[in-house]
Amino acid sequence: MNFQSNTKTDFKVIGTRVPRPDGVDKVTGRALYGADYNVPGMQVGLILRSPHAHATIDSIDVSAAAALPGVKAVITSADLGIPEDEGLRDVQDNCLARGKVLYDGHAIAAVAAKDVATAKAALKLIKVEYTLLPHVTDVDEAMKLDAPVVQEARADESVPAGSGPNVTHFCEFGHGDLDAGFALAETIVERSFTTAATHQGYIEPHACLASYGNDGKADLWCTTQGQYFVRDLCSGILGIEGSQLRVTASEIGGGFGGKTTVFIEPVALALSRKAGRPVKIVMSRVDVFRATGPTVSSSMDVRIGMTKDGRITAAEAKLRYQGGAFPCGTVDMGAQAAFAAYDLQAVRTQGWNTLTNRPKEAAYRAPGAPMAIYAVESVVDELCQKLSLDPLDVRILNAADAGTKSSYGPTFDQIGLRATLDAAKAHAHYQAPLGENQGRGLSCGFWFNFGGNTSVSLAINADGTVGVTEGNPDIGGSRASISMMAAEELGIPYEKVRTIITDTSSLGQNDVTDGSRVTFAVGLATIKAARAAIQEMCGRVAKIWGIDADAVVWEDGCAKPSGPNAGDFEPMTLAEIAAISSETGGPIAGHHEVNAEGAGVSFGVHLADVEVDPETGSTRVLRYTVFQDAGKAVHPDYVEGQMQGGAVQGIGWALNEEYIYGEDGRLQNAGFLDYRIPVASDLPNIDTVILEIPNPGHPYGVRGVGETPIVPPLAALSNAVSRAIGVRLNALPMSPPKILKAVMSKD
């Protein structure tokens, strides 16, 4: 029997729409989120935050707070060491400021008290003396030579001499002769763009409960996309061994990349260690906006040359990203992704990351890609308009395909871009008529996807059911997908399998739930774990039958003789084998540990129809269709959900969402009343078309689908609005005042 097969195409469970395993818990309130954990003796933790955008901390006096009855502990950065590792030091300094506050909302001190009222009173008793410093929150201002210096000497070796003091990183990608390419162009468009910082907008605020014992053993329950990463960061900051800190991930109320680091968890642990009591911290929505990671904001220049028949001859982009008060490498991803959809002979992208007095950026679905591709796809659309070319035909003419040398270096293998473009071209949406003040926009999107460290254990229970234990929080339906893959491989009903997500002490290392990796990597490990269990079951049946193990095959959930020569035996079901496992050698299980590689890249195409009210500048999305290559859609409902969710978040990014800072460097709109995300009444149904171009790196052909769908909406919406009003727009969000200004400038 071949246990390494990568060619399965005939599925019984994969591709069906089985019930969600978490559905009942979530709609009945039984699911336990980060704030739902409580233990006896628990104290309330609260954090004091900077009211200034940039200041030195001259002194902190916590004596009065510590003396307040009911207060069990007060901590500052002085209660933590200084990690040698620069990256870990940045994480810690973001959790509790050391020496300087770097943005409005930066944490300074924390208290643990018997109740909320006492904790709030204690915060007011903490005396902090500041010396205010000049601040900068705008990306272009921050890059200037005379900009206020956010942190000294944080540039890495990539930064060219003569750059501004806040520039921390530079990158460049591409190939070919740009000058020669532009010389071949018959039309060249060069434009500049800006995008605002946006928040991931997860409904569940960050929350955790820490219990640090007198024996040095600690437990942490928290909402996170990666309990192992939380353990690694917290144990490093607290100076304890990883084995002594057990981290359990709660049910998660959204993450989208924003829960791939820590903000409050080390603080809660340090408070618990000092108080000798469990400590719970739950962030307010205001604090989530002020102090957790939004995405980068950007300023970009794009130049593209095209022949009159639509062939791109050369393309260039310059991307400037600000990622808040600490260095980040997000511009690397944007610069690589910018032109990934195109087969280009001459292409170059350059990127700069700069510091500002804003919160440290965190990942947000396809970090760095949406803004870069927004700028590129806007210029491509303008070229199509200038040359009176069909924008889909131009994408098809220039589309990257198998064998294309990508704009970031590697040559593509099988990819699904052309299939998604062809599907969009053939779809009724593309031919539907438009009315007055209406416009249609489209954009390609791309994300890399990756695999990573993954551990899975699969137990065959004596009653013939199966338990799968994995270590990645379920943010997009992975428990269903993992159970489905186990059921498919074992040949048993989906209902016989239950998948749970375990704590850091119960399974080997698992990377964070990010990079659209879980269905690919955990699925791959689950299939391999199931195959290991099957191999064991076939071996035991062979012994029962008295034949060689390789004369037993696994089909339809049964061990069978491999052929007439193997003997005449009645097939044994998984349940029958499990029932006698004690007599045949003991419990049966399979496990697999891997640093999964081979994740296939993912492309998508979005079509958007909008109507703009020329009197108010308000935009209404009339129709929206997402086309995306999923490799193999394990559970189509969840794949469609990812496609719809990404589109909705991208629509918000395009039309309304933005971090607004005042002249004082303070965030002006830290709440959902003033930071407007789309609600159901703002949206049409998001139609979806799933393409399935199998990924050869996965046994079932799976590709990650979680990040690509947030990439195209920015340009799809901008192109639609630009066509609707007859003016090209170059800044996000396209809020009504900006659109109205553009409409009036036309007149």
Added chain:
Amino acid sequence: MVAVKLWGSLRDLAEGHDVVEVEARNFKELLDALVAKYPALKPQIDRGVSLAVDGLVYRNSWFTEVKPDSEVVLMPYMKGG
């Protein structure tokens, strides 16, 4: 020898070369050889890199085989959300 395509901003750290040749049979040997030949690349390699081998991107896998005729592209360490 394996030809390794560097991304553009590494050019100055590799004596102006876009493509460098090193003796290596796998990912780990390739990184070691790059650092030995061009020490200025060490900070970036220590921060993390990915390696695309014949179109497939690997993040950490030291024992990923590279062959003299493989297309090998050094890339920044992949991050996601």
